[in-house]
Amino acid sequence: MPKDEKPPLTFGKRIAEARKKLGLSLKELAQRIKKEDGQSISPQYLNDIEHDRRQPDSPQLIDQFAEVLKIAPELLYYEAGKLSGDLRHPNPDEEKVVAAYQAFRKALRGK
């Protein structure tokens, strides 16, 4: 990597960077992100996510991070190494999955 080039953002670092840009504290952001049971995530869990010690365990959390922090959800899914809920299918067409991955790879790598 060239000397002046910034290292790529991880999922956690992107969340932390966006949170600080919006002037939110760890606690304030944690209060806005709800789990499936309606409870907010804990500041400790969010702190672990921001330091890449843990990953969000559901697509629902990633969608909320994207909405609150105004980040494209696709970017967050990519950095979390996950698929968004709408792309998951119980019985996917295997050829389409392969083709989609190849197109994705081609778009990212340009080959």
Add this chain to the structure above:
Amino acid sequence: MKYVRDTTGRFPQRPHYELSELDQECERIITQFMAEACGGFSLPIPTEALTKLIERDAADLDLYADLKPEGETSHVERITTAVTRKDFGFTTSLRLAPAEAEDFVLPFRPFMMSPLRNLRGHIPFRRLTPVHS
């Protein structure tokens, strides 16, 4: 502030502040920050304001770090790590043990006495520490 000879052998010189100077500088930093980010200065200072202030200036603030590997027997509570030093800047990474990260509200003075406030104090004052050669 004046530079005095460092007797630890780590630096040729180190900065020395009178307590009143530390107090004055810390008061300036927190009142200015709260005026800009919190709608004005008020007492007691909320922990939220202090964490935002640290995050504004430090490279990282890890409030729930597991510091056991750093010192099983020495009861390590916090670590300040120099990441880079550029243009006299000094980027700091701070990690606090969970007990210190709990929400607390403390009286303003003396500014430097609590762990979180003490850590915030590291940032401006350590910038002045001479480079270890």
